[in-house]
Amino acid sequence: MNFEYSEKAGEIRARLTAFMDEHVYPNERRYDQEINAGDRWQPLGLIEDLKSKAKAAGLWNLFLPDVSGLSNLEYAPLAEVIGRVTWASEVFNCSAPDTGNMEVLHLYGTDEQKKQWLEPLMAGEIRSCFAMTEPDVASSDATNIQASIRPDGDHYILNGRKWWSTGAGDARCKLAIFMGKTDESAPKHLQQSMILVPMDTEGVKVKRNLLVFGYDDAPNGHSEVTFEDVRVPKTNLLLGEGRGFEIAQGRLGPGRVHHCMRLIGVAERSLELMCERANSRVAFGKPIAEQGVVRQWIAEARLAIDQARLLVLNAAWKMDTVGNKAARKEIAMIKAAVPQMALKVVDRAIQVHGGGGVCEDFPLASFWMYARTLRLADGPDEVHLESIAKMELKKNKRGGCLGEKMMGEKFSFPFPEGRLPLIGACWRCRISPLALEFRGATELWALLGDQPPPPALTFPPPKKFFLFGGGGGKFPPRGGGVGF
Numbered sequence: 467m468n469f470e471y472s473e474k475a476g477e478i479r480a481r482l483t484a485f486m487d488e489h490v491y492p493n494e495r496r497y498d499q500e501i502n503a504g505d506r507w508q509p510l511g512l513i514e515d516l517k518s519k520a521k522a523a524g525l526w527n528l529f530l531p532d533v534s535g536l537s538n539l540e541y542a543p544l545a546e547v548i549g550r551v552t553w554a555s556e557v558f559n560c561s562a563p564d565t566g567n568m569e570v571l572h573l574y575g576t577d578e579q580k581k582q583w584l585e586p587l588m589a590g591e592i593r594s595c596f597a598m599t600e601p602d603v604a605s606s607d608a609t610n611i612q613a614s615i616r617p618d619g620d621h622y623i624l625n626g627r628k629w630w631s632t633g634a635g636d637a638r639c640k641l642a643i644f645m646g647k648t649d650e651s652a653p654k655h656l657q658q659s660m661i662l663v664p665m666d667t668e669g670v671k672v673k674r675n676l677l678v679f680g681y682d683d684a685p686n687g688h689s690e691v692t693f694e695d696v697r698v699p700k701t702n703l704l705l706g707e708g709r710g711f712e713i714a715q716g717r718l719g720p721g722r723v724h725h726c727m728r729l730i731g732v733a734e735r736s737l738e739l740m741c742e743r744a745n746s747r748v749a750f751g752k753p754i755a756e757q758g759v760v761r762q763w764i765a766e767a768r769l770a771i772d773q774a775r776l777l778v779l780n781a782a783w784k785m786d787t788v789g790n791k792a793a794r795k796e797i798a799m800i801k802a803a804v805p806q807m808a809l810k811v812v813d814r815a816i817q818v819h820g821g822g823g824v825c826e827d828f829p830l831a832s833f834w835m836y837a838r839t840l841r842l843a844d845g846p847d848e849v850h851l852e853s854i855a856k857m858e859l860k861k862n863k864r865g866g867c868l869g870e871k872m873m874g875e876k877f878s879f880p881f882p883e884g885r886l887p888l889i890g891a892c893w894r895c896r897i898s899p900l901a902l903e904f905r906g907a908t909e910l911w912a913l914l915g916d917q918p919p920p921p922a923l924t925f926p927p928p929k930k931f932f933l934f935g936g937g938g939g940k941f942p943p944r945g946g947g948v949g950f
């Protein structure tokens with residue numbers, strides 16, 4: 467693996483840095499002034515102006531590989547630069563939750579859905595929200611969600627109460643991607659679907675904008691939104707009934723790299739501020755920078771940031787080389803590690819700033835709020851740690867059976883239509899030659915972890931059979947099947 471900037475990423479990074487120096491940092495105060503001057507939920511003149519400049523400079527939609535031509539590994543250092551100012555990602559049309567929603571539309575939208583919603587989102591003309599979390603259930607386990615999507619002729623009727631729908635408070639928010647249940651009798655992960663809901667549909671109501679440690683995050687906000695007998699055409703459904711979890715998985719991988727790299731930008735800037743402050747203030751007869759404990763915090767921050775950056779680049783590299791699914795442990799690792807790292811660095815930078823650290827004269831207080839919420843948003847730390855533990859334990863389970871692992875991998879997914887099935891057999895960690903002949907056999911081992919291929923390829927009487935979907939020669943196969 468090589469984490470050096472590619473020529474293209476290095477060139478864009480230089481231009482992005484120059485843009486930040488010229489247009490973003492000098493306007494940090496103006497942003498606060500504009501927000502506080504008028505209606506907090508209307509778009510800011512400053513942002514609209516900077517968006518035009520960024521578009522003209524070709525620094526636009528950098529997050530989407532098919533458009534920017536940048537891999538996850540190439541985009542990651544750009545997200546770090548952007549993350550140094552919390553509102554800057556919108557300037558480059560690279561802000562959550564629009565980025566995740568654009569990815570969904572790009573990957574799973576029909577031509578019509580793309581025309582109606584993806585085009586204006588990519589142009590930065592409208593904004594969107596993602597409505598999954600509900601106040602009434604523990605939504606870190608998304609199988610709990612209760613919102614319903616019921617068929618009614620050629621329409622669906624939606625009901626549900628959502629909260630923490632980021633961006634719903636923004637006057638430009640025209641679209642919600644709504645997650646609800648279409649079939650409560652289906653297997654646990656096949657009950658949910660996602661559907662596109664225009665925000666001006668009758669029955670959609672933004673009830674309130676929640677405060678986060680006292681910040682309203684205007685003009686985007688995090689809202690409680692109710693959906694009461696909301697009627698939308700069936701053509702608004704994404705991908706198909708019961709495919710909500712599949713979409714959620716596709717949506718989250720790159721988004722976590724973006725979040726984590728922006729947080730590394732936050733931590734890096736906090737360290738810079740910490741050093742500047744420590745060098746410039748004198749307490750008890752010597753610069754704060756000469757206090758042993760502060761020197762230790764600075765050194766520890768450098769160690770922590772560089773470790774975290776390498777972890778994220780590794781996850782991005784793995785996503786680029788073996789795919790998001792095979793990189794899911796690395797993705798969980800960064801989401802668990804980076805917010806905690808950033809929070810600690812920001813906290814120490816605040817401490818070095820004394821009272822100044824918690825007020826609006828420095829970006830540190832809002833950095834702290836931002837890093838703290840990312841220990842929850844996009845799944846709490848504990849859920850990611852649990853996934854990592856599960857994968858480690860499974861990998862090291864004595865006497866574990868490869869066939870069982872494969873079935874575990876595949877069984878929760880629907881068998882896709884129109885794809886060729888492949889029959890294989892497992893007998894205590896051996897796999898049939900039939901399966902090994904499959905074109906993606908090498909990737910198959912990668913998918914199953916670090917376990918080497920079984921030494922013997924004899925075909926003893928199988929104890930278990932499994933059937934899984936081939937991906938038209940692609941691997942990992944899209945879909946799964948039944949075992950008997």
Ligand SMILES: Cc1cc2nc3c(=O)[nH]c(=O)nc-3n(C[C@H](O)[C@H](O)[C@H](O)COP(=O)(O)OP(=O)(O)OC[C@H]3O[C@@H](n4cnc5c(N)ncnc54)[C@H](O)[C@@H]3O)c2cc1C
Pocket residue numbers: 563595596597598599600603604605606607629630631632633678688839842843844845846848849852
């Ligand atoms: C600023 C912000 C923005 C957000 N934006 C959005 C958005 O745009 N759209 C959206 O749909 N949601 C959004 N969310 C919601 C976020 O994704 C959820 O808050 C999160 O998934 C946790 O769900 P919950 O709040 O229901 O907590 P719960 O599910 O009630 O969990 C509470 C706590 O239980 C513990 N816990 C849960 N599971 C485990 C486990 N397996 N092991 C150990 N402990 C566990 C954890 O400590 C967890 O924090 C946002 C949240 C915040 C704070």
